[in-house]
Amino acid sequence: MPNIKVDWNQVSREVAKLGEDIFQKRIKGATDDALDFLKKVEKDVIKLNLQLTAGQITKEEFDDLMSDQKALAKMEALKQKGLTQVAIDQFVNGAIDILVSAAISAIP
Amino acid sequence: MAIDWSDIYSRKVRSDHRRCPQPPACQLKYSIKQPEPSSASQSGLNEVVSVHSTPSLPPRFWMLVSEPLRGLLLAVFLLASCSNIAFYDQAAYANAVDTKVQTLALMNLAVNPYSSQSAEIAGVNLQMQKAYEYDRGRPMNQTTLQMWDVLLKTDPEHPDEGLWPRFLERWRKSGTLSPVFISDKKEHLATAFDAIIALESGKNRS
Numbered sequence A: 001m002p003n004i005k006v007d008w009n010q011v012s013r014e015v016a017k018l019g020e021d022i023f024q025k026r027i028k029g030a031t032d033d034a035l036d037f038l039k040k041v042e043k044d045v046i047k048l049n050l051q052l053t054a055g056q057i058t059k060e061e062f063d064d065l066m067s068d069q070k071a072l073a074k075m076e077a078l079k080q081k082g083l084t085q086v087a088i089d090q091f092v093n094g095a096i097d098i099l100v101s102a103a104i105s106a107i108p
Numbered sequence B: 001m002a003i004d005w006s007d008i009y010s011r012k013v014r015s016d017h018r019r020c021p022q023p024p025a026c027q028l029k030y031s032i033k034q035p036e037p038s039s040a041s042q043s044g045l046n047e048v049v050s051v052h053s054t055p056s057l058p059p060r061f062w063m064l065v066s067e068p069l070r071g072l073l074l075a076v077f078l079l080a081s082c083s084n085i086a087f088y089d090q091a092a093y094a095n096a097v098d099t100k101v102q103t104l105a106l107m108n109l110a111v112n113p114y115s116s117q118s119a120e121i122a123g124v125n126l127q128m129q130k131a132y133e134y135d136r137g138r139p140m141n142q143t144t145l146q147m148w149d150v151l152l153k154t155d156p157e158h159p160d161e162g163l164w165p166r167f168l169e170r171w172r173k174s175g176t177l178s179p180v181f182i183s184d185k186k187e188h189l190a191t192a193f194d195a196i197i198a199l200e201s202g203k204n205r206s
Helices: A008-053 A059-106 B005-019 B067-080 B090-111 B114-136 B142-152 B163-174 B179-202
Strands: B029-033 B048-052
Touching: A008 A059, A008 B179, A059 B142, A059 B163, A059 B179, B090 B114, B090 B163, B090 B179, B114 B142, B114 B163, B142 B163, B142 B179, B163 B179
Parallel strands: none
Antiparallel strands: B029 B048
16 A cells, blocks of 8 residues: 555645635625726716706606616626636636645655 | 555554454455465565455455545545536627627617618627527526626516617617617616626636
8 A cells, every 4th residue: 555645734725725815806806896886876877867857868768777777786796696606616626726736746 | 744644544454354354245344365375475465455345346446546535536526517607708708799889889870760770770689699599508608698688688577677678669669869868878788798798708718
């Protein structure tokens, strides 16, 4: 039986570091995107109210444009969901690389 | 701190052997056999470790892979089967960008009567359908498809969805649209397309 040594502490350290890098980046990206989106919605709603008051758009058009905001919020949420799925895949692929490297280096 | 797995493994094998020197063949147990004088002694082996398992499994196969490596391989196989979302696709990205450009260009024409632009409208609708169908055919692409649904599909339960058909319907009913309304709508449609494009460009490269 060959003398096989796997440094599990090193493996867990590397996996933890990988998760920290990927998910911290994702959380920051999601937070920045959400803040940008909210600022954009705020500006848009103010603009639409001004246009309605000035008679540049009808009440019907205003309602239609306000409905768009809900749809855009859904789109933004779906985008964030998708990018989080991407981050999970990056973590899984990175963890596989670490495990494979550990397995190869364990072979004497 | 490194763990000497082979030492732990050897101790377990010896301990199992002490407890059950000749285990029944149906039980998965390790044992230590003394080599037969004719074969093992010639190869210089002092002891041979074998596995008594179900007859269908070759007894020596798993011995090629040590116990910690087995754990690692199992973890790798489990993780490898857990992909969440499709990889980046250049054609899907190009479809989304082309559709966005064509859609915004068509919206500029909404100051003209709807009936006079029917050929252009049909062309853009066809382009959207192609982009949608392309993304629909990709595996693990549900999130992008849901985004296309919000953009393209009307749903009575969600009247705020279907950004594009709602615009076309208003254009058709009104005949022409005001430049201010068109400009506002263009911003919204551009934001919706940008979300699809951003997700596609953010996907992992295979």
